Amino acid sequence: MIRFDNISKQYPGGFEALLGVNYHLPRGQMAYLTGHSGAGKSTLLKLIAMIERPSRGQIFLDGVNLNQIGTNKIPYIRRNIGIIFQNHQLLNDRNVYQNVAMPLIISGCRHQEVSKRVRAALDQVDLLNKENAMPITLSGGEQQRVGIARAIVHKPALLLADEPTGNLDPELSKEIMQLFERFNQVGVSVLIASHDLNLIDEMGYPVISLDDGQLVRNDLTLVGAKS
Amino acid sequence: MIRFDNISKQYPGGFEALLGVNYHLPRGQMAYLTGHSGAGKSTLLKLIAMIERPSRGQIFLDGVNLNQIGTNKIPYIRRNIGIIFQNHQLLNDRNVYQNVAMPLIISGCRHQEVSKRVRAALDQVDLLNKENAMPITLSGGEQQRVGIARAIVHKPALLLADEPTGNLDPELSKEIMQLFERFNQVGVSVLIASHDLNLIDEMGYPVISLDDGQLVRNDLTLVGAKS
Amino acid sequence: MAKTPERGVKIQKNSPLKAYFLHHARVFVSSLGELTRRPIASMMTITVIAIALALPSGMYLFLHNVNQISADWDSSAQMSLFIKNNVSQRKVERLANRLNLRNDIESTKIITPEEALDDFVRISGFGDALNSLDKNPLPSVIVIQPIVDNQKPLQVSQLLNDMKKLPEVDIAQLDLEWVKRLYTMLDIANRAVWVISILLGIAVLLTVGNTIRLDIQSRKEEIIVIKLIGATNAFIRRPFLYTGLWYGLIGSLLALILTNIALSLISTPIQKLASLYNSNFELIGLSFDNSLMLIITSCILSLGGSWLAVGRQLSKIEPS
Amino acid sequence: MAKTPERGVKIQKNSPLKAYFLHHARVFVSSLGELTRRPIASMMTITVIAIALALPSGMYLFLHNVNQISADWDSSAQMSLFIKNNVSQRKVERLANRLNLRNDIESTKIITPEEALDDFVRISGFGDALNSLDKNPLPSVIVIQPIVDNQKPLQVSQLLNDMKKLPEVDIAQLDLEWVKRLYTMLDIANRAVWVISILLGIAVLLTVGNTIRLDIQSRKEEIIVIKLIGATNAFIRRPFLYTGLWYGLIGSLLALILTNIALSLISTPIQKLASLYNSNFELIGLSFDNSLMLIITSCILSLGGSWLAVGRQLSKIEPS
Numbered sequence A, B: 001m002i003r004f005d006n007i008s009k010q011y012p013g014g015f016e017a018l019l020g021v022n023y024h025l026p027r028g029q030m031a032y033l034t035g036h037s038g039a040g041k042s043t044l045l046k047l048i049a050m051i052e053r054p055s056r057g058q059i060f061l062d063g064v065n066l067n068q069i070g071t072n073k074i075p076y077i078r079r080n081i082g083i084i085f086q087n088h089q090l091l092n093d094r095n096v097y098q099n100v101a102m103p104l105i106i107s108g109c110r111h112q113e114v115s116k117r118v119r120a121a122l123d124q125v126d127l128l129n130k131e132n133a134m135p136i137t138l139s140g141g142e143q144q145r146v147g148i149a150r151a152i153v154h155k156p157a158l159l160l161a162d163e164p165t166g167n168l169d170p171e172l173s174k175e176i177m178q179l180f181e182r183f184n185q186v187g188v189s190v191l192i193a194s195h196d197l198n199l200i201d202e203m204g205y206p207v208i209s210l211d212d213g214q215l216v217r218n219d220l221t222l223v224g225a226k227s
Numbered sequence C, D: 001m002a003k004t005p006e007r008g009v010k011i012q013k014n015s016p017l018k019a020y021f022l023h024h025a026r027v028f029v030s031s032l033g034e035l036t037r038r039p040i041a042s043m044m045t046i047t048v049i050a051i052a053l054a055l056p057s058g059m060y061l062f063l064h065n066v067n068q069i070s071a072d073w074d075s076s077a078q079m080s081l082f083i084k085n086n087v088s089q090r091k092v093e094r095l096a097n098r099l100n101l102r103n104d105i106e107s108t109k110i111i112t113p114e115e116a117l118d119d120f121v122r123i124s125g126f127g128d129a130l131n132s133l134d135k136n137p138l139p140s141v142i143v144i145q146p147i148v149d150n151q152k153p154l155q156v157s158q159l160l161n162d163m164k165k166l167p168e169v170d171i172a173q174l175d176l177e178w179v180k181r182l183y184t185m186l187d188i189a190n191r192a193v194w195v196i197s198i199l200l201g202i203a204v205l206l207t208v209g210n211t212i213r214l215d216i217q218s219r220k221e222e223i224i225v226i227k228l229i230g231a232t233n234a235f236i237r238r239p240f241l242y243t244g245l246w247y248g249l250i251g252s253l254l255a256l257i258l259t260n261i262a263l264s265l266i267s268t269p270i271q272k273l274a275s276l277y278n279s280n281f282e283l284i285g286l287s288f289d290n291s292l293m294l295i296i297t298s299c300i301l302s303l304g305g306s307w308l309a310v311g312r313q314l315s316k317i318e319p320s
């Protein structure tokens, strides 16, 4: 699903956030991404979603070389990815329902279909009762869950999650991870950046690990060889 | 330092975020605040910082009844509190240095004094090298640390922290907690909302716990009796 | 991913064309909704636009009406040709008829020496002595009513020169020089209205552009978010363009209302003024065509302003 | 906490007054810095303000100049009094002297019947017959030059009526009715300039208010953050007010420049026009006082606009 081919990312200003990163996440695979604060986890995910472009190397998303995608094609790439952002990125002037419905509206989905899917997604993150609340009136964890609902509502082929449980209590974190697991079981590829090493251990999925922009652990090579 | 006297908070819309909460945090005490997502932790902290006003009950901050503080006096109350917000709340159009300097500038501190204190604060969160970076170019954890530096730069008498390590790896989380501990040792009262139960256990400070807006655990009564 | 059967495709979509129009209609209506949700803020922008539009149309009307009034006064812009004494009465008549054919002369009128003397007697009030004259000393006069074209005030001078050159004519004299001066002033004022219209048109463009620009700025975060979840630039641009259109539309309607209120307010004093001069003058309002022009101009300017703002701003806002 | 010795107090502070002025000066300069950091955006707002200010000052100048021109023409606004035949020449002289004392009369001039006849002979070109008259049939005429006050066009009519009632006067006749008409028009135009100035003043107020409002809106997050860390409302308000002031100041300067450019552009054709009428007319520019007034008005309007916007908006933005 995702293949990084010797990817480096240098930010304007000269900081090298990623340095020669190679890995391959097979289709339908779930994996974790770890590393200290500032190791480059978010940068790695941003490269996949084309929020940043790599300085060197090539990224293949489902066989497509992202370097060859023009700016005006980016929206269509993003529509097939569900992204959970580290800082939620909710629309503050729309309520929870409208936030979650956004990806469907953007891709021109029918009205009845929208409402059915949004409710299903909200149900999965246990927020059906907050449907009409504005994001600003939600607790940190609730906002995070709205972001998760929005990422899964259009049933993307790939799910990227950046610290999806940073604001959640251990119990809820576990539940959310299990939600991702269920998605993975119906064929969605999932990549989750997380600090919660205990939970990661518990879930038992392959881990790739960054340290100062370099890959220092890559369980996926084993998996890749296997599949 | 902080006394909650039968505090309830009902948000507009009717949601009861806090229900009859009583506790007393003695001056110079450090304590943890826990509870599930949406339990009311942030609400409790917001009441202390006068970001929200209680619906019922009285809050005493260092002996002052907050109900008797007028709107125009609020800024002066806030200047004596260091607050670390769940969502960082950084100024995106100013760099790290300027963000951290803000509390000092607001209270009219001298120029030389400002730069000395800001550098000291940045040093404590290990961000001296990012002094001139804009918040948007920082990783999630780095932003969180800028928020921490800003909260401690003016050496407040009380430190409130809402999920200060949600975006930090376990190692850094530990360091930050130790930073709070050092502050506490020089007499600062500290109240930290956190989900990181392992870390809380490890630190061994008193815990107060919320469940659906109600206080279900309060180690502080023991402490309060002791002191 | 583009190559594989997309999961997203499973979503039941409308037919593309229908979806497109539905979406446009929805954005068109919802952008109006946005404006009404912040009524005071929207009214500030709209009022500025309306003032900027009402002023040139008001001034246009003012001048249009003054032109009209002065057209009434044209009758005063006569020319008197004093005919040489040795020209016979018949020749004078022939000359008058000939002049009548010129396309810059409206009409001619002959005042015979007898009539002139009668007038003179009447004016001076002392007829007895003159009546006793054995020979009338006064010349024939041909009074010419030129056709005055506001756009060409010099034509009348030209005509006057021509007349002076006629062999039969002793003296040719324009009765009311001031009419020419008035036309010169009106001409300058007409040009001024054009300049002012252009300046205020720029003001409308900039006002809408500025409003939309700041609007975009204040929605920067939202735009980033919505880009992050796969919205195209066109999708993001649309509501802003429609908002600009609404500003222009409502602003021009308000301008029309303002202009017509102003018109009805001054109509009474003007009517009174006109009656003082025995003029059956009717105040001219904005015609349907004028109004339509104003609305269309306003919409185009506003849309242009928001287009500029959106183009400049949207490309600057990219997630990072 | 207010009661206890505050830890924050340990921070070395400037003396409050010095700190206050230092802070104001810093904000004053830095708000200009903000404007120059977004030059195109700022120019849009400033241009709208400048246009809105340049228009009324331009129109004011136009009318001021027209008034000036028409003052030159005042000499044409004469009145002729045809004196009854039975009034002796001495009485005519006495009447003329008496009239001269009126404060609405500039000067009087007597045309004796002999002079009148000479004129008539000259104009008609046929003196022989008239010269042979044994008695001059023409009356004495007193030509009056009234003092024309632009503000009171009806005074002249009043004077005319007075003259008609004089027992010695047979016929009193205003030579140039059109002057009165011109003054009426100028009067209307003067009023129009006032109305337009007020409208455009409102436009300035709204433009600045709107810009500041949207500026505040786009800084909503920042304002919340800065409130959260203990900033007072005054602290937050200040940069916006200074920004408004800058808009007004720069806008008015630009308006002055625009007006003076326009003035120099039309000065040549106007000069030519004036020379056509043998007038030694000098185009009047904006005086120093006018300019100062414009700048002050603009600053007050802009500050007022931003004050309104800030007041309305800041109270709405509260952390939650």
Ligand SMILES: Nc1ncnc2c1ncn2[C@@H]1O[C@H](COP(=O)(O)OP(=O)(O)OP(=O)(O)O)[C@@H](O)[C@H]1O
Pocket (backbone or CB within 6 Å): A011, A012, A013, A015, A016, A017, A035, A036, A037, A038, A039, A040, A041, A042, A043, A044, A086, B136, B137, B138, B139, B140, B141, B142, B167, B168, C320
């Ligand atoms: N736009 C940018 N410009 C410059 N430097 C940047 C930018 N974005 C990120 N960086 C730097 O790149 C490094 C990696 O950032 P990244 O966000 O990928 O870290 P991370 O692994 O997600 O950390 P965290 O766990 O704290 O979120 C950081 O040191 C950060 O300061």
Ligand SMILES: Nc1ncnc2c1ncn2[C@@H]1O[C@H](COP(=O)(O)OP(=O)(O)OP(=O)(O)O)[C@@H](O)[C@H]1O
Pocket (backbone or CB within 6 Å): A136, A137, A138, A139, A140, A141, A142, A167, A168, B011, B012, B013, B015, B016, B017, B035, B036, B037, B038, B039, B040, B041, B042, B043, B044, B086, D320
């Ligand atoms: N402004 C508001 N208006 C209405 N309801 C609100 C508002 N703010 C918070 N709430 C509700 O109050 C409840 C408690 O919110 P709070 O932010 O205190 O939770 P929390 O304990 O901090 O949770 P988390 O760990 O997820 O941050 C939540 O259910 C939230 O939806």
Ligand SMILES: [Mg+2]
Pocket (backbone or CB within 6 Å): A041, A042, A043, A086, A162, B139, B140, B141
């Ligand atoms: Mg990150």
Ligand SMILES: [Mg+2]
Pocket (backbone or CB within 6 Å): A139, A140, A141, B041, B042, B043, B086, B162
């Ligand atoms: Mg919270």
